[in-house]
Amino acid sequence: MLDSNMFSNRLKRLPPYMFGELNRRKHELRRLGRDIIDFGMGNPDRPTPEHIVNKLKEVVNDPKTHRYSNSRGIPNLRKAIVNKYKRKFGIEFDIEKEVLVTIGSKEGLSHLFLAILNEGDVVVVPTPAFPIHIYAVMIAGGNIVPIKLEREKDFIPDLNDIVKDFYPKPKALILNFPHNPTGAVVDLDFFEHVVEYCRTNNIILIHDFAYWDITFDGYKAPSVMQVKGAKEVAIEFTTMSKSYNMAGWRVGFAVGNPELIEALAKIKGYYDYGLFTAIQVAAITALNGSQDCVEETRLTYQRRRDVLIEGLKKLGWEVPVPKGGMFVWAPLPKEFSHMSSMEFANLLLEEADVAVSPGSGFGAEGEGFIRIALVENEHRIKQAIRNIRRLFQKYGYLK
Numbered sequence: 001m002l003d004s005n006m007f008s009n010r011l012k013r014l015p016p017y018m019f020g021e022l023n024r025r026k027h028e029l030r031r032l033g034r035d036i037i038d039f040g041m042g043n044p045d046r047p048t049p050e051h052i053v054n055k056l057k058e059v060v061n062d063p064k065t066h067r068y069s070n071s072r073g074i075p076n077l078r079k080a081i082v083n084k085y086k087r088k089f090g091i092e093f094d095i096e097k098e099v100l101v102t103i104g105s106k107e108g109l110s111h112l113f114l115a116i117l118n119e120g121d122v123v124v125v126p127t128p129a130f131p132i133h134i135y136a137v138m139i140a141g142g143n144i145v146p147i148k149l150e151r152e153k154d155f156i157p158d159l160n161d162i163v164k165d166f167y168p169k170p171k172a173l174i175l176n177f178p179h180n181p182t183g184a185v186v187d188l189d190f191f192e193h194v195v196e197y198c199r200t201n202n203i204i205l206i207h208d209f210a211y212w213d214i215t216f217d218g219y220k221a222p223s224v225m226q227v228k229g230a231k232e233v234a235i236e237f238t239t240m241s242k243s244y245n246m247a248g249w250r251v252g253f254a255v256g257n258p259e260l261i262e263a264l265a266k267i268k269g270y271y272d273y274g275l276f277t278a279i280q281v282a283a284i285t286a287l288n289g290s291q292d293c294v295e296e297t298r299l300t301y302q303r304r305r306d307v308l309i310e311g312l313k314k315l316g317w318e319v320p321v322p323k324g325g326m327f328v329w330a331p332l333p334k335e336f337s338h339m340s341s342m343e344f345a346n347l348l349l350e351e352a353d354v355a356v357s358p359g360s361g362f363g364a365e366g367e368g369f370i371r372i373a374l375v376e377n378e379h380r381i382k383q384a385i386r387n388i389r390r391l392f393q394k395y396g397y398l399k
Contacts, residue, residue, distance in 0.1 A: 069274035073101020128366030155184035183322025311385035
């Protein structure tokens with residue numbers, strides 16, 4: 001057995017994986033024949049649109065795509081990314097200096113922190129947070145300053161908390177709207193204030209924009225890059241995982257400040273040879289082709305959201321209605337508020353065959369909530385509601 005000193009301090013800083021035991025138990029129950037309705041991971045269940053898959057099938061037969069690719073992304077994909085930003089937000093980017101293809105946004109975020117952080121550097125992170133926003137900083141040797149997101153403020157960080165004086169001064173601030181896990185959304189005015197603060201104080205602004213197309217009830221998510229002067233301090237990461245149901249394809253990209261793009265490109269140049277070229281060509285088809293598939297995906301999540309929230313409401317379980325993202329951030333029902341989020345998630349799994357993510361998995365500030373991913377169809381959602389109803393009845397909370 002290897003001595004613990006054989007492993008790095010960065011590995012030792014990482015806590016045990018919060019969802020590991022739940023996932024193990026979920027798979028165990030399935031092996032026993034239990035029909036687990038899985039709302040745990042934000043893993044899109046719908047297939048990648050056929051025209052994108054067909055393009056991959058066509059291109060994969062070309063031997064030229066079998067060689068090493070370009071770690072920055074092939075030029076035509078970077079051009080397609082720029083064109084989507086121009087159509088959607090009216091923003092222009094230089095494809096050579098201000099755009100970079102990543103192997104999913106998670107990889108891009110993680111490598112960016114390696115490129116910008118020294119040991120002990122501080123990053124401000126609103127919490128609860130998508131775990132990589134916290135742990136990528138830790139792996140890179142940085143320290144986290146959390147800003148608590150509160151239900152009473154619609155889970156939007158208080159600008160006074162963001163702009164107050166920290167010591168040592170933060171090197172970076174990471175934001176994520178529409179927000180995972182809470183579903184919170186902001187308007188462009190919010191970004192304008194944040195960009196101005198970051199410019200004034202020489203702080204890097206990082207925006208994780210994974211759910212840019214998944215918005216509801218007429219709300220349209222703004223890009224931080226719409227703000228005048230954002231390119232001086234900001235970088236924005238986006239992914240094709242949710243909009244195009246391409247999670248397993250691992251296609252993401254970054255746009256924004258050319259110096260940050262160059263720093264990320266330099267790190268990636270050492271770590272990888274870029275995304276498989278055939279996948280990049282298929283991604284071009286996705287971005288340049290009809291966007292009807294994106295609208296269909298958006299409407300699918302909206303219908304699922306509505307079915308879930310209405311079903312929970314009939315059980316007496318009131319939850320906020322998100323305007324963006326693919327999750328419902330639900331406070332524990334008052335009858336179960338004595339439990340931890342992990343205990344309640346275990347109860348749902350063991351006695352209702354429903355898998356969710358405990359809020360504590362997104363930081364201490366997530367305690368008291370669970371995250372429900374909208375990755376099961378409406379029939380399955382209704383079945384989950386029936387299962388939860390029986391659980392509530394068993395404990396005497398419903399007749």
